[in-house]
Amino acid sequence: MIKTRISLSFKRKARTMTGKRLAGVCLLLGCLFAAGQLRAQQTFPVNGVADPREGCYAFTKATIVKSAGSVLTNATLVIRNGRIISAGTGAIPADAVVIDCSGKFIYPSFIDAYSDYGTQAVKKGNVSRRDDPQFISATKGAYGWNQAIKSEVNAAGIFTTDAATAASLREAGFGTVLTHQQDGIARGTGVLVTLADGRENKAIIKEKASAQYSFDKGSSTQNYPGSLMGAIALLxxxxLDAQWYRSHPxxxxxxxxLQAxxxxxxxxxxxxxxxKWDALRADKIGDEFGVQYIIRGGGNEYQRIPEMIASKAAFILPVSFPLPIDVEDAEDARFVALSDMxxxxxxxxxxxxxEKAGIPFCLTADGLKDVKQFLAGVRKAIEYGLSEQKALDALTQAPAKLLKAEDQVGSLDAGKLANFLITSGNIFNENTVIYQNWVQGKKYSIKDDNWKDIRGTYTLTVSPGNASYTVLIKGTASTPALSLLAADTVGGSFSFSGDLVKVAFPVKKGSAQLRLTGIADGNGWSGTGVDTSGNNIHWQAVLNKAFAATDSAKTKPQAFIGNNYFPFNGYGWETLPAQQDLLIKNATVWTGEQDGKLENTDVLVRNGKIAQIGKNLAAGSAKVIDGTGKHLTAGIIDxxxxxxxxxxxxxxTQSVTAEVRIADVVNPDDVNIYRQLSGGVTASHLLHGSANTIGGQSQLIKLRWGADAEAIKFAGADPFIKFALGENVKQSNWGDRQRERFPQTRMGVEQLLTDxxxxxLDYEKQGADKRKDLELETLLEIIHSKRFVTCHSYVQSEINMLMHVAxxxxxxxxxxxxxxxxYKVADKMKAHGAGAGTFADWWAYKMEVQDAIPYNATIMQRVGLTVAINSDDAEMARRLNQEAAKSIKYGDMTEEEALKLVTLNPARLLHVADKTGSIKTGKDADLVLWSDDPLSIYAKADKTIVDGIVYFDREKDKELRQRISSERNRLIRKMLAEKKKGTPTQKAAPAEEDNYHCEDLQGGHQHSLLDDENGNN
Incomplete structure (x- = not known):
C-alpha cells in the first residue's frame, strides 16, 4: 500500500506539471526506484533500511520500434522491476510513473557481439631471436602444453564493471555487450553483460555465452607457433587432442x-x-571438425562475397572504416597502393x-578508436547500401539470436530486459539525439537537457507596446537555430540550458537587436530584456506549431564506388575469365616430346585440354590466335x-613441424602470381622454408589469377613435404642465444631424422585407439610413399647421409x-632414385656453397638424373626461361633439353608430367606464346594460358595499366576533396609486400616498395 499511495500521489501532482520539469521529476524518482531494485540481491546483506520498492514506468505517446520492421505509433511501453511488461496500447498500471514521450522514439538498446569491456587488456608477447627459446608453456598449473591455448579462461571470472567505458558505450546506443579477454588462439569463453552500473552479479546475463578464437597467439612468449600455418596446425x-582426452583422461x-x-x-x-582469406581459413578448420564459426570479420570480406556465402557463416562486421589517405604530396601518393585506395x-x-547476398551479420564497435564514431559508421554503411531495417536488426535481434539470448534482449517484447533508447527521432538520422539509454530498467541520461524538443513556430510579444513577432526555431533537437519570419527573414541567436533561454534578433534587417532572457513557461518562455533602444521590456513566446519529427533518416544518394577486382589488385579482373576453345595457328611449337620442335604448326585447345596438334587445323567455334613468327611452349613450372x-x-620454432601445411596459407592475391604469368610461369610448387630439418607440407598451385585459395591448388597432385640440411637447420647464423633447439650440428641432424x-614407426604400432598425432601421421605417409620429400641441401656429405637414412x-x-x-654425388643420387632442382649459376653466397659450379645442372643431367632449374625467388621466377638457357652456355646442353629444365622436368619431379609440362594431346592446355625464341633474352610472353584460359595477355596488360592510372587519379581526387571538406585523414604509407625466400628463417620476410605502375597499388 505504501508504494501505491506514493505513486498515486505523485501522479496527481504530475498532472499539474508540464514539459521538462515533469519529465525530470518522474525520471529522478524512477532512478531511485530502479536503483533500489538493481541492488536487491537477496544473498547480500543490507547496510541500512531495506527498500523493497519496485520501479514501474509507463512511457506514453511514443513511436515504439519493437524490433526491425515492427513499429508502433502513439504507443506505450510499460516496464516493471527492470523488465518489459508490455509495448502497445494496453492499460497503464495504477502504480506506474507516467512519462510523456510525445514526439519521441523508443528503440531496443544495441548489442555488441564483440567487445573486451570489463576485461583487462593483455600485453602482446614480443619474442625475438635475442631471447632464449621457450618450447613449453610457462603457465603454472594443470594446463595444456601451449601457452596460446587458453580455453580455461572464463571472462565471467575476470569481468568487472567499468563505469567510464560503460558510459561511453551507452552514449553510442549500446545496452548489452559480449565481452572476452582478447588474448591467444583459443581465448576461453565470453560473457554476455549489460552496461548497467553496480555489481557484476546483476550485469551478467549469460556467464558462458560463447567460445572465442583467433589466429593470434597474443601474450604467449612460447616460440610455437611462429607463423600463421603453425597457428592453424595448433588448432x-x-x-584432435581434445577429442582423444574426452575418451582417455x-x-x-x-x-x-583440453577439458575446457x-x-x-x-x-x-x-x-x-x-x-577475407583468414575468414575462409577459419571456416575450413571448422568444417573439418563439424563446427560452424561465427566470424568476426576484418572488413574486406566484401571482396569475395561468393566465398563468404559458401562458408555458411554468420559474421560480426566492424564499422571502423578506413580514413581517406592524405595524398596531397604527389611523392607520397606515388607509393600508396591502389588496393588501399x-x-x-x-x-x-x-x-x-x-545484406544483398543474404549473409547473416551483426555490427560491432570493436576496432574504433572512439566509440562515439559508431553511429556515424553505421550511417555511412547505410549511405553505401545498407538498409535502415537491416542496420537495426544487425544491432539488436541478429546478435541476440547468434548468442542465443533472444529471450533476454534484442527487442521490446514482454518479459525481456528493459534495455531501450529514447531518441528525438529515427536513430539513423544524423541529427537525432539519444536522450536516455535505459539498461535493466535504470535510466542513464545521455542528453537529457534536450528532452523537450523546442523546435517550432512561436508568437513572441513584447510589452510595453505589444509588438508581436513570428519566430521560427529550427535546426536540430540538440542545436536549434532561430529566425525572425518577416518581410525580410533575418537570423538571430538562441541558446538554452535547462529551463533558461537567451534570445537575440534584429526586428528588421540591419537594425539593432532585441536581447531577451527568460525561463520555460508551459509551451513557451517568458522573461525580461531590452529593446533596440536599450529600454527594459517584458516578453512572452507561445508555441503555435510544433516541429514534426520524421520517422526516417534523411535520404542521401547512394555513394559511388568503383568496381571490385579479382584479385583486389590493379591487375585484377572485373569478371573472372571463362574457359574457351582456342586455336593457336602457325607457331613454332616446342612440344617437349619426341616430336621436338615443329615449325608453322597449329595447336587446338578444347575444354582446357590440348585437343590436336598439326598443320592447317580447322578452328570451328574456337577463338583463333595468330602465332605467326612466334614460339609456343608448355608453361614454365617453378x-x-x-x-x-x-x-x-x-x-x-621446432626441429620437426611436419604437421604444418602451406595449403592452409595460400594467398591468391599475391601480385607475384600475375608477374610470373608475365614471365610464362603456369605452375609453382610452394615450399616451406629451410629453418628446420623436417619442415612443413608443400602445395602445388596453378597460377589461375583471380581464383580463390582453393581453386588455384593443383587438384589431384601428389603431396610433398620440405626437408632441409645444413647451416640453417643447425642454426649457424641465428645468434648466440639460439643454442637450445636440437640439433646444433650436422651429425645431430642425422640423429634427429632417425629419431x-x-x-x-613406434606410433604406428600403437593401434587405432592411439592419440592422433599429425606430425607422426605425416612421417608415416613418407615411409609408405604417400608423401614425397623435397630436401634443401648443399654439402655432399649431408646428401649422402639423408639418402642413407631414407x-x-x-x-x-x-x-x-x-x-x-x-655434381659430386650424381651417381649415388641416380642409384637412390632422386631428382634435382637446382640454380643455374648461384654460388659463394654462404660458406656451404663455396664449391658450387655453373656446370652442375648439365653434369647431373648427363649422369641420367631428372634435373630442373628453379627460382626460390619471386623475381628470378619471372625469367626462368633465361635461367634454363644458361645451361646451353655453360654445359653445351641442347636447346630442347634446356627448355625441359623448366617445363617437363619439374613436371616429372612433381609427378604431374601426365597432365602438364609438354605439348601433347590430352594434357592440360598450360601454354606460353612467346614473341621470340623462348631461350632468348629478347623473348617476352605475349600470352600465358592455364587450362585453356588466357590469364596473361600483353596487350590486355597495357589496357590494365591505363585503367590503373585512371582509377588512381579518380581516387586521389576523391580523397583530396574529402580532406578539403575537413574530413580527418590517415598518413600516406608505402605499400609493402612479403617476398619470402628459403633463407628467411623463423618466418622472416623482406619488404620491397611497389612502384606506382605495378597495380598492387
Missing amino acids: RQTF EKEGVNLS WNDNQSLPQIFEVGD KHWEMAPSEPGAF EHSHIAISRGVNEG AFTRA DSFHFHINTFTHILEG
Missing part, C-alpha cells in the same frame, strides 16, 4: 585446457580474423553487400617457390633442391 591438433592426467575446450564446444563459436572507398559497402604464402614461410622416423626406413628422397654439390 587442428588441439581439436587417465592417459593424460588432468588437463584443464571440450566444455566450450556447445557454445556459439566466435573466430576473430583479420581479412579502393578499400577506403569500398569498405563502407560491406554491410550492404552482405619447382621451388615461396610466392603466394601468407604470414610466414617457416615454422622454424623422428623411429617414433613414427634407405634405412625404406623410402626415397624425391628431389634434392639447391643441390649445388650434386
